[in-house]
Amino acid sequence: MLSVAVRTLRARWAAFVGSVVALAVGVGLLVVMGQALAAAAQAPVRAPERFAAAPVVVKGQDTVRVATPTGVRTGRLAHPRSVPAPVVAALRALGPVTEDRSFPVRVTGGPGTLVGHPWSTARFAPYELSAGRAPRADGEVVISGDWAGVGDRLGDGAVVVGRVRALGFENAVFYTDARAARLAPESPQLVVRADPAAVRAVVAGSGARVLTGDDRRLADAAPERDGEALTALNALFGTAGGVTAFVSVFVVASAFAFAVERRRREFGLLRTAGATPGQVRRTVLAEASLVGVAASAAGCALGGYAAPLLGDVVVDGGLAPDWYAIGGRVWPYPVAFLTGVVVALSGAAVASWRAGRTAPAQALREASVDGRTLPWGRRVCGAALLVTALATLAYALATDPGDLLHRKTYVSRPMLLITAVALLAPVLVRPLVPRLPGTTGLLVRANAVAGVRRTAAVAAPVLVTVALAGSLLGTTATLDEARAAEAGERTRADFVVTPADGTSLDGTALDRLRRVPDAVVSASSGTAVHTLEDGVALVRSEARAVEPALLAGTVRLPVTAGRVADLDDGSIVVNEEWAEHRVGRRVRVWLGDGTARTLRIVAVLATGTGDNGVYVSAANAGGAGVDRVDVRVRAGGDAARVAAGLRAVDGVRVASRAQWVAAARPESDRTARLGVLLVLGIALLYTGLSVANTLVMACAERAREVAALRLAGATGGQVLWFAAAEALAVVVVGALLGLLVTLVGLAGTGGALGLLSAPVTVVVPWAALGWAAGACAVLAVVSVVVPTAFALRRPARTPT
Known part of the structure; x- marks a missing residue:
């Protein structure tokens, strides 16, 4: 053999x-x-970057550690603690101490990400002056790189008095130590020039960590x-x-x-x-x-x-x-x-x-007409896979609809349905082949239906491409629309105020905002809480620390149980994803700075798309600064006057509700977009190979059909048009099957969103489906027209 x-x-x-x-x-x-x-x-x-030349780095507590029956669980704090003041004083007795601070800097025309530091920390990288001098006054800065020159004035009024060579891991702006301390009061880490053993003895028991050698990299950003x-x-x-x-x-x-x-x-x-x-x-x-x-x-x-x-x-x-x-x-x-x-x-x-x-x-x-188009084995397998695909989708909707919104799920789930539909494709060919007008249309449909196996073999890869394009892009767009709608529904404020420098608002700015006439100001802070689920899993949840009395006036929350108005310093609002989410029950949580608290659940929110987080009072902010202020205009107040008053406050950015919702619209990250494009690229590549292979094989065996058409009086152009029309008809069949798979998948996504009480706006990516089907059509036409044209070069002979 x-x-x-x-x-x-x-x-x-x-x-x-x-x-x-x-x-x-x-x-x-x-x-x-x-x-x-x-x-x-x-x-x-x-290797260490910012502290490559630092002798010893002391980093404040940045993790929470919780003992469980199966061992200690750790989580990263949302707001790392500073090194305690008594410890700092004891370290100063050992040797020189340099406090480190980092904060975002925004400069029009500068690099996309700028970070500010005290000048005293530059020597630990080490940065060395390549031009100018060190900053001496509050209005002077030194920059890394050459994006600005010595003597240039930055957007915040500071003058560049020096430059250092960029080291590649950050774009730095160095201020005087006094100015940096005012811009970033918290100092989460410091450098000590002393014996490491002596430093460890002083720091022991404070929660801070002593970093030496390669461990100094842990003090770098991210x-x-x-x-x-x-x-x-x-x-x-x-x-x-x-x-x-x-x-x-x-x-x-x-x-x-x-x-x-x-x-x-x-x-x-x-x-x-x-x-x-x-x-x-x-x-x-x-x-x-x-x-x-x-x-x-x-x-x-x-x-x-x-x-x-x-x-x-x-x-x-x-x-x-x-x-x-x-x-x-x-x-x-x-x-x-x-x-x-x-x-x-x-x-x-x-x-x-x-x-x-x-x-x-x-x-x-x-005869070239296919016989039994679908053997019983293929029928059974196709039906079994179809039932399995629909049953698992229904089961997921009934038990865990949130799982359908995860990327791994909506990438892999369509494959089962695609395989089922492909196996059953020969049965679906006859009703899906389009009826084209004229004699050519009649021949195209008759030939496609007669060669149902060939039609199904060409339609199958088109089905894969169209179904994957529709399922992946449609699900992503549907989730983005749901998140955007959810953000719009949650925001009742007329204006949203945020810090211009991306850090937090100080007390002076908050007081000025609250003194704006006819403005109801509700300040909040971004934070996080940890909770222990099932006694062994330490789970982190994003949270907002709010002013309970003002929350209802500026935020609309999807409450399923309890009352948000009951929130106080001893309670918490959770969502349905929490293992414990019954109103009145008490839960043990660790705040953003690691402080352990036991809080009472007063309200439960719908899960939604996953962005409905936890709410606590400002007393449980865990050291977070105010990073958002929602503002409502009092009844009868002048919105334009309120907006002007808000914008008059230094260091803030004011956005209307519409602007805030538009800016908060979620976008897929680059890795996710590349993943979708890679998957679709693979599918399209295989579609081209499969369609070309099948049609070339079919054309090689249809020389007798071409000869018969020519002897019947068809011109070469008519034969080519017939071949191209049949290829396009088959692509239409595959595209319709792919659209069917897409609609089933998107229906499942919409159902999951509805069960999670999230806004449902199913988005069918018609443009992407059109491009995918169009690419398949071009490949199919080229694959059938080229060999047919070569066949036409041979003289027509009576078929034998």
């Missing part, structure tokens, strides 16, 4: 080119994704950024790898099934010559093995070349740290190679079983 398979591949190489290319691309992508996941497995230990970036990359490449495996099996199985269907007479001849069904099956599997080995080897070579290129792309795009590099691992190659061979054999398994059932009488078959 192996020798027969080899001769078959030689004689029918065109029928297997598409499968080889598709499988090679899939194996190459698996190699790339494996290399990417291996590179993202563990972040290297970064020391966990590498781990977070790698987590995002793992999710991105893991999803792309899963989609690659799914579509590879899908395309290869479709290609082998169509090839076997086109070779019924050949298998009939083998049966007539005495071949047993088992020998025919082994022949098909041997062909698949040869294809799998050749394609997998080529794919490994392709993946090894492409992997470093992907690493450069994600680093240049800012999605990965500078040190991230893909390549050099060995294990992705054997894994991808074996996966490719298994995919080829899996894709051919069902086809081989069907080939073995070919009767010897098939050798005499002349």
Whole structure:
């Protein structure tokens, strides 16, 4: 059987080119994704940046530690504590102490992110002056880099008196120590020039940490950024790898099934010559093995070349740290190679079983009309998958609708429904093939319905592309609309005031805002609380610390139980995601600064899209500063006068309700957008390969049809138009099936939002669906017109 398979591949190489290319691309992508996941497995230990030259760094308490029966659980505080004053005084007795402060700086025309520091901390990086001098007065600053020159005046009135060479990890603006202390009163960490052992003895028991050596990196901004970036990359490449495996099996199985269907007479001849069904099956599997080995080897070579290129792309795009590099691992190659061979054999398994059932009488078959379009096995599998997809969707809606809003879920869930619809596609072809006008339209529909297997084989990859585009982009857009609507419904204020520098409002600014005539001012602070669920899991929840008496006048909350008006210093408002969310029950929480409190639940909010957080009183803010002020205009007051009075306060930014809602509209992060584009790119690539392969195979076997049309009087242009129209009709079938899958998925998302009491605005991405279907149509037309044009170059002869 192996020798027969080899001769078959030689004689029918065109029928297997598409499968080889598709499988090679899939194996190459698996190699790339494996290399990417291996590179993202563990972040290297970064060297200290801002404190590379600092002897000892003392960092205030920034984590909460809670003992549980299964060990100590830790969480990051929303508001790290400063080093206690008695500890600072004791450290000064050991040696010089330099307090560090960091705060955002906004300068029109400057780099996107600027951070301010005291000048005394510059030497710890170390920064060295490259031009000018150090700042001596409050209105003087030193900048890193060359985005401004010595003598330039910045937006806040400060004059640049010096520059230091940029070190790459931040864009810094250095103020005098006195000015920095007024801009950022809290000092969460400090540098001590003393013996580390003596420093540890002083700090012991205060909750602060002593950092030396490589541990000094923990005092840099966002020391966990590498781990977070790698987590995002793992999710991105893991999803792309899963989609690659799914579509590879899908395309290869479709290609082998169509090839076997086109070779019924050949298998009939083998049966007539005495071949047993088992020998025919082994022949098909041997062909698949040869294809799998050749394609997998080529794919490994392709993946090894492409992997470093992907690493450069994600680093240049800012999605990965500078040190991230893909390549050099060995294990992705054997894994991808074996996966490719298994995919080829899996894709051919069902086809081989069907080939073995070919009767010897098939050798005499002349009609090109498909016989039984859907075997009972395919009917059963398709129906079972369809029922499973719908049942699991209903189960998720009934038990955990929030799970349907997670990215991993709405990326993977459509695949089950896509497979079910693809298996049942031959049954759906007849009612979905469009009825075109004229004789050509009649021939197109008759030919598409007669060759239902060919039609289904071409429509299947179009279904994958359109369904994935609609499901991913539609779900993302639907969730964004729901979050935007939710934010608009929550905000009742006429104006929202925030700090211009992105930090917090001081007491003076708040007093001036409260003195604006006809303005009802409600200040709030962003914070977080931790709670212990099931006695073992320390869970963090974002929260707002508010003024309870004024909250109801400026915020509209989706309350499902209790009363928000009952909120006081001894209570809390939670949402339905909390393990304990019964009104009147008491819960143990740890505030943003780590303080432990036991609070009574007075109200419960609907889960919504997940942005309905926790509310506590200002007394439980955990050290957070006021970062938002909601303002209502009193009845009969002049909104324009109130707005003018608010804008007259220094250091604030005033937005109307409409402006605030528009600015708060959520946007997908870059990693999520890249993930969607990567998944859609993989689907479109495979669609092109599969459509081209199937149509080229079909055109090679339809030379007799072309000859018959020409002998019937059709011109070359009419034959090309007929071929293109049939290809477009098949693409329409696939697009309609993809739209059906999209609508079912979006209906599930809308149902989940409704059950979570979130606004429901289902968004069907018509433009994206149109582009996906249009791309498939172009690929299909080119794939059928080019070989048909070559067939027309041969003289027409009477079919025999």
